[in-house]
Amino acid sequence: MRKDWKNIWFWVDIALFLLCVCFYLMANPVLWLSREVRASNLWYTLLALLCLAGKTFVDKKRLKEPAWSWSWGWAIIIIGTYLFFTFYRG
Structure with a gap:
């Protein structure tokens, strides 16, 4: 058993x-299987980025060894897919 599992x-x-x-998947309904044309949701995208910012804060301030850290990469992916699915309706 990892000793990290006891840390809140x-x-x-x-x-x-x-x-x-979850917020990322809700923000990009284009990723769902459907034939409807849908647009990305800005508010769910912002909530996903807010959760990611909170995770980055916890990683830096509270954990010595983060569980899984690739926060800047995730932020680029979230913003990139929002911009792609908003402006490219192909």
Whole structure:
């Protein structure tokens, strides 16, 4: 058993990451299987970025070894897909 599993901040970090993924999927309904044309949702995208910012804060301030850290890469992916699906309706 990892000693991190007893740390509450480890679980907060995991929960924030899962919330970020959920908001990301809700923000981009184009990724869902459907024939309808849909646009990205700005508010869910901002919530995903907010969760990602919270996760980055927890990684830097509370955890010595982050559970999984690739926050800047995720931020670029979230913003990039929002811009792509908003302005390219192909």
